[in-house]
Amino acid sequence: MVDPRFFPAQGPFDLAALAGIAHAETGGADAAGRAFVDVAPLDAAGPDHVSFLDNRKYVGAFTESAAGACLVHPDLADRAPAGMALLITRDPYRAYALVAQAFHPFDAVEPGLSPAAHIDPAADVDATARVDCGAVVGAGASIGPRSHVMANAYVGPGVRLGADCRVGPGATLQCCLIDDRVILHPGVRIGQDGFGFALGGQGHEKVPQLGRVLIGHDVEIGANSTIDRGTGPDTEIGPGTKIDNLVQIGHNVRLGRGCVVVAQVGISGSTVVGDFAMLGGQAGLAGHLSIGAGARVAAQSGLMRDVPPGTTVAGSPALPAKEHWRQQAALSKLVKRR
Numbered sequence: 001m002v003d004p005r006f007f008p009a010q011g012p013f014d015l016a017a018l019a020g021i022a023h024a025e026t027g028g029a030d031a032a033g034r035a036f037v038d039v040a041p042l043d044a045a046g047p048d049h050v051s052f053l054d055n056r057k058y059v060g061a062f063t064e065s066a067a068g069a070c071l072v073h074p075d076l077a078d079r080a081p082a083g084m085a086l087l088i089t090r091d092p093y094r095a096y097a098l099v100a101q102a103f104h105p106f107d108a109v110e111p112g113l114s115p116a117a118h119i120d121p122a123a124d125v126d127a128t129a130r131v132d133c134g135a136v137v138g139a140g141a142s143i144g145p146r147s148h149v150m151a152n153a154y155v156g157p158g159v160r161l162g163a164d165c166r167v168g169p170g171a172t173l174q175c176c177l178i179d180d181r182v183i184l185h186p187g188v189r190i191g192q193d194g195f196g197f198a199l200g201g202q203g204h205e206k207v208p209q210l211g212r213v214l215i216g217h218d219v220e221i222g223a224n225s226t227i228d229r230g231t232g233p234d235t236e237i238g239p240g241t242k243i244d245n246l247v248q249i250g251h252n253v254r255l256g257r258g259c260v261v262v263a264q265v266g267i268s269g270s271t272v273v274g275d276f277a278m279l280g281g282q283a284g285l286a287g288h289l290s291i292g293a294g295a296r297v298a299a300q301s302g303l304m305r306d307v308p309p310g311t312t313v314a315g316s317p318a319l320p321a322k323e324h325w326r327q328q329a330a331l332s333k334l335v336k337r338r
Helices: 015-022 056-064 074-079 092-103 321-337
Strands: 025-028 049-052 069-072 085-088 176-178 213-215 235-237 312-314
Touching (some): 015 085, 015 092, 056 074, 074 085
Parallel strands (some): 049 069, 069 085, 176 213, 213 235
Antiparallel strands (some): 025 085
């Protein structure tokens, strides 16, 4: 259940209002005059809660749920228990996201500069922005309208932060230009040196990292992820890309629009990832690769060569997924015969 100490709910909403929010059709039991106060999981929901069913694995929990209303695909609507109102949609999980946002919208930013913040006189902080205690904003940095720099975050000299951004506690931003509506979770590191050295028997000579990190609008970057600045070319994160916790992105990497990068992925320098590609957890990508638009890299894959657009690869070294699983099946049969 949602803990109101951390997540106070808006509302309540009636079924018609929720149907409008979710772009869903109503069905099931008559819910006229009923009000719904929050969202809840199927197995914990009560008569005044809204739940959802997206995975057929949980049909059993759906049929036994006490939820007052549920977001459900048309194919499963007839499995609803008596007394449950339905919000029928072909994409229940997306619809749930919209409903949950209605009950729990993002907190509006209250403008203000903490007296315990350290803001250079040459910084440009919008009057509607907020900077919390212990945060540092360097000379020439700019903080856009309604953006929030949280406690002990560092916004380095010249950094540009667009409108409606959130910079989590303890994050550090250097040598980067960030567009609107970007969310950076606690401990994110943006724009530090890339790993660049001229190797030699007498020692390894450091190569100056003279590029930037460019982050498009509506990007979200998870806690303790790191994105190195470029060596001369820029490191680029395309609009709408979502990056999980503990991801490492090397210098000169370019991610396209709408990419999904799951926890503990490592992307070596100068690799290019096309629009809407998906990289599974703990995948490792060698440098200077090209990952095509819409490609999928399975979890724990080790990628050492380019991936054509729309291709799914798995394993280490990564192969087209069907080939990888055929090899695994053949190996299993060989072991059993022995």
